[in-house]
Each structure stands twice: as C-alpha cells, then as structure tokens.
Amino acid sequence: MSEVLIEGVSKRFGRTEVIHGIDLRIKEGELTVLLGPSGCGKSTLLRMIAGLEDISEGVIRIGGEEVNDLEPVERGCAMVFQNYALYPHQTVRRNMAFPLKMARLPRAEIARRVAATAKLLQLEELLDRLPRDLSGGQRQRVAMGRAMIREPKIFLFDEPLSNLDAELRVRMRLEISRLQRELLATMVFVTHDQVEAMTLAHRIVIMRAGLIEQVGTPLEVYRRPANRFVAGFIGSPAMNFIDVREVRADATGSQLTLGDGSTLVAGALPAETASVGIRPEHIRIGLAERASLSFAAGQHRSIGAEHLGDRSYRYLSLPFGELTMLAPEEQVIDETEPLAISFDPARLHCFAHDGRRLERAAA
Amino acid sequence: MKRHQLVLVGLLGLYCLITLAPFYALVVRAFTPTVQSTEFHLWLPDRRPLSMNARLGDLATIYSIDARAFRQEMGIKGYVNPQLTLAQLAETYELEPERIRAWLEPRVQYNGVLSVMEAGFLRSLLATIFVTGVSVGVGGLLGIMTGSALAGFRRPWHLFTYNLYMLNMIIPPMMVILPQYLIMTKVLGLDDNYLSVILIHIKGGALSTMVFTSYIATIPKELRESVQMDGGRHYHYFFYVLLPLMGTPFAVFASIAMPWMWNDLLHPLVFLSPAKYTLPAFVAAIGGTYTTNYEAIFSGLMLSLIPILLIYLVFQKMFVRSAVAGAVKG
Secondary structure (H helix, E strand, O other), X not given: OOOEEEEEEEEEEOOEEEEEEEEEEEOOOOEEEEEOOOOOOHHHHHHHHHOOOOOOEEEEEEOOEEOOOOOHHHHOEEEEOOOOOOOOOOOHHHHHHHHHHHOOOOHHHHHHHHHHHHXXXXXXXXXXXXXXXXXXXXXXXXXXXXXXXXXOOEEEEEOOOOOOOHHHHHHHHHHHHHHHHHHOOEEEEEEOOHHHHHHHOOEEEEEEOOEEEEEEOHHHHHHOOOEHHHHHHOOOOOOEEEEEEEEEEEOOEEEEEEOOOOEEEEOOOOOOOOEEEEOHHHOEEOOOOOXXXXXXXXXXXXXXXXXXXXXXXXXXXXXXXXXXXXXXXXXXXXXXXXXXXXXXXXXXXXXXXXXXEEOOOOO | OOHHHHHHHHHHHHHHHHHHHHHHHHHHHHOOOHHHXXXXXXXXXXXXXXXXXXXXXXXXXXXXXXXXXXXXXXOOOOOOOOOOEHHHHHHHOOOOHHHHHHHHHHHHHOHHHHHXXXXXXXXXXXXXXXXHHHHHHHHHHHHHHHHHHHOOOOOHHHHHHHHHHHHHHHOOHHHHHHHHHHHHHHHOOOOOOHHHHHHHHXXXXXXXXXXXXXXXXXXXXXXHHHHHHOOOOHHHHHHHHHHHHHHHHHXXXXXXXXXXXXXXXXXXXXXXXXXXXXHHHHHHHOOOOOOOOHHHHHHHHHHHHHHHHHHHHHHHHHHHHHHHHHHOOO
C-alpha cells in the first residue's frame, strides 16, 4: 500500500504560516498533480511528503504508517528536482547507482539495476557521460532514472519540466505518463502549468495561499470548478466573468441585471448569484443560442486577436467589461456595426459573493 | 593581424618583460660575487680565477668558507694562522698549490649556490614543503568545513561567525607574536616544532572561509536534498558531492595562500631553531656573521623561488581550467 494520507497538515516558517491545515488523500497508483500559482505552498507540501521539511502540525501517513518523524529514505519516496540535482562530477552511471550505493546493495546487483533502468529510459549510450555533456531532456531522464532505480513507493516531482523547451516538455510529459502506467506508481507532481496538469493528472489538487481549493479529475475541475478562483485558473484563455447586480426570477427563467444595467435572460439561476462565468469557447457571435447580448455600433471595441492556426481568440471591450471568445478566423468583427453574442445558459457558471460555486436547480 | 592587435600583443609582451625583469635580475645577482655586488650587471660576470695571494681568513669571512673543513681536507693538524696567504700555506704545510686551488676555486667562483647547498638548503626545502603542504591541505579542509556550515547565512549567527573570521584579517601578525609564542611554548608545549608554524598558518583562515563560503553558497541546495532523498547522511554529502566539487575554490585558495605561507619569514624565525628554519628564515640566516654574503643570499632566494614557481604554474593551469569550466555551465 502506498496511499498518502495528509491530515490537518500545517507548515510554519517562523511566524508565517504558509500551509493552513490541509487534508488530502493521494490514491495509490494515481498521478496526482498539485497545481497552483507560485507561492501557494504546493512545493512545500511536496517537500513535507518527501521529508525535506518538518511538519509543523498534523500527520502524514504513507501506506497507513505515520511518517512525520521518518527520514526521507525510510518513507520510500524518490524525488525529481526542478534543476535535476544531478551530481555534476559523476557520470550518469554513478549518478544512477548512487541511491543503491547508499542502500549498500552488492555491486553486481547495482550494475544489473542500472542497466535495466538505463534500458527502460533509453540511456544506455549515455552511461559514461557527465551531466554537463547531456541535453536538458537527457538530464531529465537521468534524474528520473536515479529516482526510480530504488523502486520507491512514491515518486515526487517538483516542477520537473519547467527547465525544458516547449517541444521537449510535451515529449517528457508523454514519457512520464507512460512510465506511470508501466510502473503503476503513485506519483505526486507539482506544477504551475495547467496544461501539464490537465494532460498528466488522474487527479488535480488546486491550491491557493496554503489551502486546497478543489480536488478532482481534470475534466471535473474544468467543467465544474468549485469556486471562482479555480474557474479562472483552469483554462487558457481564462474564463470570462460578468458581475451580476440583480437576479430576478419569473416563469421563463432568470433575468440577470449586469454591471452596466443591461439585462441577460438565462435559465433558472440561483438567486444569490453575484457573478457568472462563461468559457471563451462557449460564446458564439450572432443569436444562435438562447441567452444573448446585443450591442449597438460603438458600444463594443476589439482590443486584440490571437490567431493560433487551429483557433482564434478575440478580445472585446464591452460595456460591462472585457470578454474573450473563440471565433472562426475569418469572422470579422466590425466596430461600426451592431454586435450580438449568445451562449447556452447551461454553460454558465454561477458564483456567490464569496466566490463559491452555486449549483443550478435541476431543470 | 590588424594593427591594433599588433599594438596589443606588443604591449602585452612589454608587460611580460617588465614582470620578468626582477626574476632575471635575481638570477644575475645569484651569480655575482659579493665583491662586485655594488656594481650593476646585466649579464653573469666573468669568473675570476682564485688568487694564491688571498688570505685564508679573508676567504673564510667573505665567502663563508668553512676553515675547519679546509683543514681536514688538506690534512692539516692544529691551528692555522688565518693571516697566511694561500701561497704561504702551500709552502708551510708542503701542499700542492693545485690541490688547494681545486678545492677552493669552485667554492669561490660559484660561492652563492654552493654555500647555500652546504648550509642545508635541501633540508630546509623539505621542511618548507612539509609546512606549506600541511598548512594548505589542512587549512583548505577546515575552510571547506567552515564554508559548508556557513554558506548561505541561514541563521543570524552564521553571519556573525563569518564576520569574526573576517575580523581576524585586520590583526597585524607582529602585534600578537608574543602572546602566540607564549601559548605555543608554555601552553601547547610546541617548542621548536613545525606544528607551531602550521597552527599559525591555519588559524583563523579568513581567506579560506571567504573563498569556500561564497563558492559553496552557489552549489544548489537540491544536491544536498537529493543525497538526503537517496538515503545519504550529511557526511555522505560532504565526501561524495561537496569535496569533489571543491577543486575550483581550492585552487583559488591555494594559489593565494600558498606563496604567503611559503615566504613566511617571521613565524619560523620566532618559533623554530636555526636547524629547523624554513626557506626564508634559512636564507636570511646564511648571510654571514661579520660580513654579508650577498651572493649566497641571492642564490638562496633564487633557489627557494624555483619550487614555488613550479607549483604555482601547475596550480595556475588547474585554476584557469576550473574557472573556465564553471563559466560555461549549461
């Protein structure tokens, strides 16, 4: 069993508390991603699991056993660092053999395991090179090899891909998830990159300011964000938020009064809705969908466009604020013409004043 | 080559010549007889033959020649009148003048080098190598240990300790020589012992602390954590990771501290007896009692410079190589 159980864990550096009593269950055989903006405590949490930081309060259990006072090696964790932390004066072979040497394994066994791991990671030709003679991706693989050679129960990754270029990052991402499937290993992966999180994770833990905002599968956190922070953090470009002044319900549904006084008609929404969110890809130009907003010529202004080839994003300035939307490349938005946008009310996310998600009554 | 490159090479060449000129002067001086030492020589002066009219006493005084060794070599028993000239000596003791010349002439013509050798240069050289080697080695190791503890100044008292080491630099060695002498002899009982000079060299260690603390601070802390994750203790980190990475700072430390230790005159002079003098004290002592044998002094200086120059050149190469390796960290 290598389930990680985090119960009421806090971390204080001197007087500043950076993690405020977190409860989390990291399931065996899953790849869990800790995601959050920098300074949210995700790395600190990882380092507490690893045993590199003391736990100020609370309990961490690995496989049911409390590990608060155990040395890192006794916890059965291996870690891949952001800068790889390869020993610069040792060859790849000796780097990978180091954990086994510390474990006092016989020399023949070390050689056998190094060879097997090198084969798995396609490092065989590089075994006698020094880390400085390797490319970024190769160093990354050596670091992973050094982590997995001890056959740990849990792999910890601290932003391992952020030093790589974009193309390599995609390849290493695939490689990590292939390894995870092959080894059926429990992995905890820290990143601030949501694409990495969405593509790699079985389960995403979104953190902010030392607290967990939401735990869920990638699609769960994308489709049903628990609060406004998660909704804005997941997805690129970010979700559009529209402040709501008032919600009036009648027989046909809810009428929302927006910040600028205009009205939006949508299906039944909770009465305490303070803002609504809509993803850029759910907005259409024209009146194709049920909920719609119209703007006279001069009321709307285009403040930018991003053409990514397969899709194009438009940035609009509207009376109630700015809006990002996905639109076909050939779509022309003319500021001297009236503009109508519409979306399916079912795609709207409703948030209360404190940012909490409001569930819609089942229609 | 472009013109400005030529000018640059020319200037650099000139600079090299200016730098090397004192060494050249030293070599010339090492072979200039003391009687000509007030004259200016650009090239080694001609060796003048030994005059048989020279008096034995004068030769012994000026050229530091051991009159007793001469008597034994010539088989003369008893007192020899130092006022006798060599010709008179040959006559009085029925010696072949050629035999006297054969023994005395090289000692006069190559007086400097030979008297340095006879006064125990090699023993003194070995003592210097021992003292400097142990001082640099142990001092470097202590510096690495201090540096690895202080690097990064993680606690307020780290900086305080570091500053204490730095403060050590402003204490003039002359001012504390007496208390140091008393501690060495009365408390530690290191009377006339090389260990006393070594201890003086490695004490404090402002330079080594500075060099190693700042270098170790540049080593990512992840290396330490990685060792920890791999099940290593702190001493594993120290011996397997930290020490092998200390080549560059050690070369920096050694190339600065070693010449200073090698050329230390004051401490050996105070703490050691003449039989144990290291090179600078040894050279200062071979000048003679009633006259000053400049040829011997300059020869001693030249000979004591050669080993440190060789060591320095080797270290310089290492220093440059490791500095370049660190610069293009990829």
